[in-house]
Amino acid sequence: MYMKDYDVAVVGAGPVGSTFARYMAEKGFNVAILEKKKEIGVPLQCAGLLGKKIKKVNVLPDEFIINPVHGAFLHSPEDTTLTVAKDKPEAYVLDRVGYDKFLAESAADSGVDIFLNHRVEKVDSLNGNLHFKNSKTTKISADVLVGADGHSSMMSRSFNHPPExxxxxxxxxxxxxxxxxxxxxxxxxxxxxxxxxxxxxxxxxxxxxxxxxxxxxxxxxxxxxxxxxxxxxxxxxxxxxxxxxxVIPKQDPQKKLVNDRVILLGDAASQVKPTTGGGLIMGFTCAEIASRAVSKALESENISFLNDYPKEFDDRFRKELKVQLSVHKIFKSLNNDDLEYMFRKLKEEGAEDIISQYGDMDTQSPLIKEMLRRGILFSILPKMLYRGISALWK
Ligand SMILES: Cc1cc2nc3c(=O)[nH]c(=O)nc-3n(C[C@H](O)[C@H](O)[C@H](O)COP(=O)(O)OP(=O)(O)OC[C@H]3O[C@@H](n4cnc5c(N)ncnc54)[C@H](O)[C@@H]3O)c2cc1C
Structure with a gap:
């Protein structure tokens, strides 16, 4: 009988790949990570601003928090400034390089084998094989392969269009x-x-x-x-x-997340918030969702259970992503005069307090609903755009 090298092989030791690998090792599976770099986390490619929800979706030791963030100054093109603030930290600024290394070390401590300097060049999604060039190992096989290989994901391109x-x-x-x-x-x-x-x-x-x-x-x-x-x-x-x-991938509602034995996670799956480009909180949440689907598929030796993952992803995120994509579209259509008018109107209408109360870095729909309820969006947006956004809740 042909033996697989691993139960799960993860391509990419970014924060999302390392977190997923740790979850799988903690469930008792045999897991490998293949990472093309010699050193994890460098160069820095992140502002390191994470909403407070981070503490609910992953471990975050205090040593990686550079600053807690209580608020923001939002500046219009002519510097009308909205000041929004909260009593408790709304977000954290992280030492992202240190945090990426910590997540990879935690995965290794849980039993994950990490192979640095291993660039995956080719994937065989049906048989579960990954092929390398220029490394001692030329091939690794696993029952499930995970593409957590970032914005330009080779794994995603093997069955999706190149990402925008x-x-x-x-x-x-x-x-x-x-x-x-x-x-x-x-x-x-x-x-x-x-x-x-x-x-x-x-x-x-x-x-x-x-x-x-x-x-x-x-x-x-x-x-x-x-x-x-x-x-x-x-x-x-x-x-x-x-x-x-x-590079920040654009959210792509058409992207396939599962193909044969392959699943995609994190930036590779374009799991980023359209409004801010932030990817860590959604990526970590999806790592947990995917770990349950992959465990079920491995335990039952039935890879069709991998499809539980995109189904749960849709249930959890599709509505919020639709709202954020609409906000994105509206924001894109406004010129600087429109933006200036909006900021001045928002200030006049007391929106600083409402944003301070209802604003959330990761979920924008409660704030938009409240602005709709109070008629504020009606007074600041052109009629056509207002109709578009209010239709989202009909
Ligand atoms: C300027 C900037 C600012 C940002 N600011 C924020 C922010 O403030 N908050 C936030 O939440 N998000 C932010 N993001 C987004 C965030 O950095 C990403 O969402 C996050 O890094 C995604 O993690 P990941 O593990 O999916 O992918 P990555 O971090 O990209 O990791 C992918 C890993 O896969 C490896 N890899 C790639 N191809 C291969 C291959 N063929 N073989 C082997 N290994 C491979 C890479 O070397 C890399 O280590 C920002 C992004 C940018 C560019």
Whole structure:
């Protein structure tokens, strides 16, 4: 009889792959992770801003929290500023590189075999084989293969269209004097980059991660980022210490998550919030959902149970994703005059308090419902867009 090397082989030791692998090892399965890099977590490709829900969906030791975040300054193109705040931390700024390494080490501690420097080149989804080039091992086989190999996923491309993506750029900057409130982030809108936006996420009173994502070329977005440094008083004269470039997959409702023995997770499955491009909380939640479907398939020796995973994914996320995609579409259609008008109206209508009360980094529908209930969206959005968004709850 032909023996499989592993019950489960995960491609990618990113945060989502490592978390999924740990769940499977804790359930008693024999698990391997294949990672193309020599060192996990580098280069940094994340703003590291995670909603408070992170503590519900994964372990997060305090040592990886750089700052708790209590609020945000939301800036319009002409700097009408909405200040939203909460008494308790709404989010955390993380040491993402340290956290990625910690999640991989936790997987290894649970019994997962991690193979660094192993780039998967080819997948055989029917027989459960992964093939490598330039490493001692040339092939690994498993009953279930997991593509957690990020935004450009080779595993996804083996049965989906190539993904569409946003480009992201980020700098680590030092402004040379105490200008930042550590527990408040700045978010800036500008129709040139909508539906993306810009951010300043303080790491200390003098240093911050500043960045943006947009549907534009890397060259275009870096010029918008350089402009931000010149324009914003809190960033004026900033020294750039490091530059990063990243890619954020666009949410794709048509993406297939299961094919034969293969499932996709995290950025590979385009499991990102359309409104913010954040992927960790949804990725971790899906790692847990998928771990139950994969266990059932392995225990019953019936891979059709893998399909429980996309079914539960749809039940949990489809409605919220539809709302977020609509918000995205509306945001994209507004020019800077519209955005300015909206910010001024929102301020007049007392929206800072409502956002402070109902705003949630990960789920936007309660806030939108409340704004609809109070008639605020009716007064700020053109009629056609208002009809579109209110129809979501009919
Ligand atoms: C600039 C920027 C800012 C962001 N900010 C935030 C934020 O503030 N909050 C948030 O929640 N999210 C944020 N994100 C998104 C977040 O970083 C991703 O959603 C997250 O990293 C996805 O994790 P993952 O494990 O699915 O994939 P990844 O972290 O991309 O890991 C994939 C792994 O697979 C490996 N791999 C790829 N191909 C192969 C192969 N063929 N063989 C073997 N290994 C392979 C890669 O080397 C990598 O280690 C941001 C993204 C960017 C670009």
């Amino acid at each position: 993506s946003f480009q992201a750029a980020q700098y680590l900057v030092d402004v040379g004097e105490k200008r930042f409130q550590r527990d408040f982030v700045h978010l800036y809108v500008d129709s040139r980059i909508s539906p993306g936006f810009l951010w300043t996420i303080p790491l200390s009173e003098t240093t911050a991660r500043i960045g943006l994502f947009a549907d534009a070329s890397y060259q275009q977005i870096t010029s918008v980022l350089n402009e931000l440094i010149k324009k914003r008083p809190e960033l004026h004269g900033a020294t750039i210490l490091k530059k990063y470039h990243g």
